Amino acid sequence: MCGIQSAVIVFCFVFVLLFPVGKTETKDVVEALVDFMEKLGPGSIQNTPNWGWNISSDPCTSHWFGVKCDTTNQTVKNIVLEQISLSGTVDFESVCKETSLLLLSLKFNNLTGSLPQEISNCKRLRLLYLNGNHFSGDLPDSLPDLPNLLRIDISNNELSGKLPDMSRNTGLLTFLAQNNHLTGQLPNFNYDQLESFDVSNNDFTGRIPDDTGRFGAKSFAGNPQLCGKELSNACQAKKKKKNLRDIVIYSGFAVLALVILVLTAIVFFKKRENLEAAKIGSGSAMQKGVESKEDGGVSSESKAGKSRSEFSITSAENGGVSASLVVLSSPVEAVNGLRFEDLLKAQAELIARGKHGSLYKVFPDCGVPLVVKRIKNWEIPRDEFKKRMERIDQVKHPKVLPVVAYYCSKQEKLLVYEFQQNGSLFKLLHESQDGHIFDWGSRLNIACNTAQALAFMHTELKDDQIPHGNLKSSNILLTKDMDSCMSEYGLMMVDNGSQNSNAFNVDVYAFGVVLLELLTGKPVQSNGLDLAKWVNSVVKEEWTGEVFDKALVVEGASEERMVGLLHIALKCVNGSPDLRPGMDQVATMIVCLKEEDERSMASSEI
Ligand SMILES: *[C@@H]1O[C@H](CO)[C@@H](O)[C@H](O)[C@H]1NC(C)=O
Ligand SMILES: *[C@@H]1O[C@H](CO)[C@@H](O)[C@H](O)[C@H]1NC(C)=O
Ligand SMILES: *[C@@H]1O[C@H](CO)[C@@H](O)[C@H](O)[C@H]1NC(C)=O
Numbered sequence: 039m040c041g042i043q044s045a046v047i048v049f050c051f052v053f054v055l056l057f058p059v060g061k062t063e064t065k066d067v068v069e070a071l072v073d074f075m076e077k078l079g080p081g082s083i084q085n086t087p088n089w090g091w092n093i094s095s096d097p098c099t100s101h102w103f104g105v106k107c108d109t110t111n112q113t114v115k116n117i118v119l120e121q122i123s124l125s126g127t128v129d130f131e132s133v134c135k136e137t138s139l140l141l142l143s144l145k146f147n148n149l150t151g152s153l154p155q156e157i158s159n160c161k162r163l164r165l166l167y168l169n170g171n172h173f174s175g176d177l178p179d180s181l182p183d184l185p186n187l188l189r190i191d192i193s194n195n196e197l198s199g200k201l202p203d204m205s206r207n208t209g210l211l212t213f214l215a216q217n218n219h220l221t222g223q224l225p226n227f228n229y230d231q232l233e234s235f236d237v238s239n240n241d242f243t244g245r246i247p248d249d250t251g252r253f254g255a256k257s258f259a260g261n262p263q264l265c266g267k268e269l270s271n272a273c274q275a276k277k278k279k280k281n282l283r284d285i286v287i288y289s290g291f292a293v294l295a296l297v298i299l300v301l302t303a304i305v306f307f308k309k310r311e312n313l314e315a316a317k318i319g320s321g322s323a324m325q326k327g328v329e330s331k332e333d334g335g336v337s338s339e340s341k342a343g344k345s346r347s348e349f350s351i352t353s354a355e356n357g358g359v360s361a362s363l364v365v366l367s368s369p370v371e372a373v374n375g376l377r378f379e380d381l382l383k384a385q386a387e388l389i390a391r392g393k394h395g396s397l398y399k400v401f402p403d404c405g406v407p408l409v410v411k412r413i414k415n416w417e418i419p420r421d422e423f424k425k426r427m428e429r430i431d432q433v434k435h436p437k438v439l440p441v442v443a444y445y446c447s448k449q450e451k452l453l454v455y456e457f458q459q460n461g462s463l464f465k466l467l468h469e470s471q472d473g474h475i476f477d478w479g480s481r482l483n484i485a486c487n488t489a490q491a492l493a494f495m496h497t498e499l500k501d502d503q504i505p506h507g508n509l510k511s512s513n514i515l516l517t518k519d520m521d522s523c524m525s526e527y528g529l530m531m532v533d534n535g536s537q538n539s540n541a542f543n544v545d546v547y548a549f550g551v552v553l554l555e556l557l558t559g560k561p562v563q564s565n566g567l568d569l570a571k572w573v574n575s576v577v578k579e580e581w582t583g584e585v586f587d588k589a590l591v592v593e594g595a596s597e598e599r600m601v602g603l604l605h606i607a608l609k610c611v612n613g614s615p616d617l618r619p620g621m622d623q624v625a626t627m628i629v630c631l632k633e634e635d636e637r638s639m640a641s642s643e644i
Pocket of ligand 2 (some may be wrong): 121122123124146147148
């Protein structure tokens with residue numbers, strides 16, 4: 039008897055050791071989730087068998103009602119409590135202690151109360167469904183601080199007050215807020231990107247933008263004080279003639295604005311001077327004959343300190359040849375009419391310096407900060423350079439940063455771009471982003487944008503034999519909307535050693551390395567060979583999972599699609615240039631992958 043009993047005990051002990059429960063939620067999180075549920079007012083529904091939601095069980099291993107977990111990590115991913123007559127309030131402070139939460143759906147209940155600021159603690163949240171309740175009060179200003187938000191539905195509530203500016207939620211696909219009491223003007227939305235949008239039956243005022251994409255009157259209807267082209271209520275034309283009093287007032291404002299601008303600029307430069315000079319990073323180039331030391335895209339702000347004197351060496355060298363600055367058609371109004379002298383007179387600040395040239399941030403009087411790329415010793419006849427620049431300018435792609443002006447003398451070439459304030463992909467991946475999560479969706483988006491842009495440029499510029507020539511993560515920049523764009527296209531002459539027909543393959547390789555950086559989060563050294571070699575070796579050993587950036591694994595990004603992207607990357611970095619796919623093929627593969635990713639996101643919404 040005794041023997042059997044101890045055998046059972048030993049068996050159980052071994053069983054526990056052999057089959058550990060995996061990582062479970064911490065006590066704090068479990069308590070917070072239980073608090074959250076208590077305040078939701080579950081009523082009699084909590085008598086449901088296997089309801090869970092108590093501190094003596096784990097949400098994942100005990101399969102709490104309405105909870106779905108990340109299978110590898112055993113952390114809560116989705117909370118779906120729909121149409122079960124919950125009648126309390128939502129304690130966002132508690133539920134957001136579950137930092138891995140991706141989906142929260144509480145639609146069609148009887149919930150009341152307002153939506154608090156703490157909603158933004160749910161940093162990973164992608165999908166938020168609060169529609170069909172009785173929520174009231176103002177929307178929290180912190181709503182735009184949900185960086186990963188894809189879809190939000192707050193329709194059919196009693197919400198009031200103004201909408202916060204959601205333009206920072208760059209990934210937003212759905213915004214539904216119909217049937218509330220929202221007021222004020224509509225903030226900006228990126229209507230091109232949104233898949234669904236509805237603000238009908240509220241109390242919005244003012245005009246709607248002329249171009250609201252696919253969303254017509256229906257999405258805006260039922261707001262008596264809203265006007266616009268799409269609506270039956272056309273906006274009154276603005277008064278054209280200003281009377282003298284208005285002019286005086288306006289010019290007063292202009293003077294005030296100027297004073298503020300100058301003061302801000304002074305403070306800004308004072309601060310800047312105090313900044314420590316930072317290292318110029320470990321950039322890499324893809325091929326022989328291409329800059330090997332220089333790093334820093336058109337935006338990296340790594341080096342502080344003005345270097346006006348240095349920039350004006352150019353002026354001494356080429357004094358008085360203002361006619362040589364060619365301003366290409368620019369979307370930036372202020373740049374049109376820019377003269378070479380304006381550039382020389384302007385404050386300049388060295389951003390990066392390399393073997394083949396330097397990069398400056400320049401602040402001309404027109405107010406738009408520009409970046410000047412100065413290339414030394416590029417042996418290209420002036421005519422050919424001009425032809426090249428004009429050809430590149432003709433081929434426009436929204437994800438390729440256009441050259442706004444160029445200058446060409448025998449010794450050096452200057453290229454002017456609009457400054458991009460959000461840095462480069464290199465910076466985003468390899469410099470600390472206090473708290474900002476660079477998630478899988480954003481990475482896939484950048485991969486897709488870049489592939490499509492590069493494929494387009496390759497097709498258009500094939501006959502001209504102009505590849506990018508120097509693609510790297512520091513040349514992929516982030517616009518003010520955190521959209522990606524490629525810079526410095528075609529600034530490197532392919533050296534005589536490599537055959538022109540291969541020049542496009544070199545871009546494909548470089549793009550593969552960028553993909554590897556996105557997937558592994560690791561920086562690149564020695565032309566990306568190290569990274570490609572390392573990834574290949576790990577994949578051969580069938581440890582594929584090991585190569586991925588921990589941040590992606592933790593986020594719960596689909597391994598299937600990360601492996602998919604990895605395979606595309608490995609095709610691009612094939613040692614034999616002729617075996618690499620063309621950029622158009624690469625782009626097609628990535629677009630498919632992205633569509634698959636979006637489909638699976640949509641299906642996890644249910
Ligand atoms: C807690 O929830 C688990 C899972 O539903 C259940 O088995 C257990 O009996 C509950 N414990 C208490 C104290 O209610
Ligand atoms: C909300 O509460 C009312 C009664 O107060 C009830 O009739 C209704 O069914 C509830 N709605 C939902 C969706 O539970
Ligand atoms: C997974 O586990 C890590 C550490 O154990 C944790 O930081 C993270 O929030 C967890 N959840 C998800 C979904 O990645």
